[in-house]
Amino acid sequence: MKTLLLTGFEPFLEHSHNPTEAIVKELDGKIIGKYLIKGRILPVVFGQSADKLLRYVEELSPEAVISLGLAAGRNKVTPERIAINVNDGVRDNSNHVPVDELIKEDGSDAYFTTLPIRDIVNNLVENGIPAEISNTAGTYLCNNVMYSLLHDSKQKGVDLPSGFIHIPASFELGLTNGKLPAWPLSSLKAAVEVAIKTLN
Ligand code: PCA
Secondary structure (H helix, E strand, C coil): CEEEEEEEECCCCCCCCCHHHHHHHHHCCCEECCEEEEEEEECCCCCCHHHHHHHHHHHHCCCEEEEEEECECECCEEEECEEECCECCCCCCCCCCCCCECCCCCCCCEEECCCCHHHHHHHHHHCCCCECCECCCCCCHHHHHHHHHHHHHHHHCCCCCEEEEEECEEHHHHHHCCCCCEECHHHHHHHHHHHHHHCC
């Protein structure tokens, strides 16, 4: 049985819940498609999140890694195509506000995901789940962890499929912000399961 490391994030900014945390906790230990799921939660802190992710990869030696993040405001499940060498944006959970920082001094400007995102999107849509490829993971923590693992695999010459999937907000978040597209957690979880089942 192959192992898949599935990561989610803790709540951040004004979001009282992070649906990725709930999904990862529910799927931890389950067998989905060809994979046993190992679920881990990452902090929303520049300088901690990527280190933790790389440590989990070392510890678990997974055959694939999918990181999940909340993209409040999106109304589709969006696998990310590309991660860029930038930290920039709003405060993290330690109140650090990065401005135009490089993630890696020696890193490429960008890395493409090594997940089969076209197949994942096609499979999601066939299963009735709105989905499309996203061409920007932003410059916050989601981009940061995606970039960091792709960089690490490249440096080590390791062939580890990894990447990032942003998901819409869940009902809890919609309750406090009526303008936010908000999905039931069960649909968000089903989307993640479909994505995992797409992998060889
Ligand atoms: N989403 C943020 C960070 C944590 C999360 O769930 C992002 O899109 O960068």
